[in-house]
Amino acid sequence: MGIRSSIWLLVKGSKDMPERSKSGGKLMSRGYRVEQLEGCQLNANEKPANLPPEIIEEIKGKLPGISFNRYPDDGAKDLCEAYGTYAEVAPEQIIAGNGSDEILGLLIATYINKGQKLYTLDPDFSMYDYYVQQNEGEVIPYSLGVQKVFDVEEFIAKGKESQVDLIIFSNPNNPTGQVIEDQEILKIIEAFSDIPVIIDEAYTEFYGRTMAPYLSKYHNLGITRTLSKAFGLAAIRCGFLLAHPEIIAHVRPLKVPYNVNSLTQLVATTVLNHCHLILKDVADLCEARDVLYKNYSKLAPDCLKLYPSQANYFYGVCQLSSQVPETFAASGIAVRQMGEGVIRLTVGTASENDKVLEVLKKLKGMEKSNEKK
Structure with missing residues (x-):
């Protein structure tokens, strides 16, 4: 059995969590439902390793x-x-x-x-x-x-x-x-x-x-x-x-x-x-973060813009708002959806980060395929 993980998706009508509107900062209600996946939990900014x-x-x-x-x-x-x-x-x-x-x-x-x-x-x-x-x-x-x-x-x-x-x-x-x-x-x-x-x-x-x-x-x-x-x-x-x-x-x-x-x-x-x-592995996580961003920059898929980070996660803006998170989910990677067209992606283990790069390559390949049509 693989690791159980979750993708949090927007559900209208719930009053569990607030969300700012785009006009004037008024509060709207936001709730979540959980879709269970097998795979990498890169949606909660957790540390990838347990205690020694x-x-x-x-x-x-x-x-x-x-x-x-x-x-x-x-x-x-x-x-x-x-x-x-x-x-x-x-x-x-x-x-x-x-x-x-x-x-x-x-x-x-x-x-x-x-x-x-x-x-x-x-x-x-x-x-x-x-x-x-x-x-x-x-x-x-x-x-x-x-x-x-x-x-x-x-x-x-x-x-x-x-x-x-x-x-x-x-x-x-x-x-x-x-x-x-x-x-x-x-x-x-x-x-x-x-x-x-x-x-x-x-x-x-x-x-x-x-x-x-x-x-x-x-x-x-x-x-x-x-x-x-x-x-x-x-x-x-x-x-x-x-x-x-x-x-x-x-x-x-x-x-x-x-x-x-x-x-x-x-x-x-x-x-x-x-x-x-x-805390001795914090420097390693920061290095893994920087390497992941460097490798992302080489691929640079147009459909997903990741931004440099000083934390253990990346903020991503999706041009294809549904296709990007769905591609991650299909590869067994749970990412946090922050709203329409926005994701947050946690830096994981070396193998998890490699899987992220594979998804980025897949997204790049999908773009090239669409260009030929």
């Missing part, structure tokens, strides 16, 4: 030490200390959560009430919209197409004009893989000194840069992180808020008790104590 066997054995050895009849440590003290050591941030400036999704929900619940405005990029992580909708707020999107250079002055001007209450955006951007430079982010933090500016750094390990050194300097700066990507711990759902103490003081009271279970705390803390081992 020696780490798994260490975790197994610690399981008898868990008091399953007791609630977990509410403050996740050991976990926050371990992550603080890794991130070089004081533990008291960290809140652990059930994935960074929960942390984002806490932040938006803290700062967005009915009628208040979240300022973000378009496109960006859809969960921002979801939580704003739950709190009856409004999303103000700043359009950031893959062919548009980010204009920090324009971004600031629009935010000021819109009188926004909270800023959140991912860096590297999810789904485009583009980045905003540190100095531009600092301009935003300083220009909006009266509201929180939250940088979603879910993919920071693939980029190699972070705003964490500025946390103590700027009272309005916060950072969200996850162990689901570079650390390969998507199964346990563990994320963090790193922030100035002023933000921590506002957000912590809204955290539900015992939000990070004992198993997650044990596994995450164990893994964080072996950062050097867990």
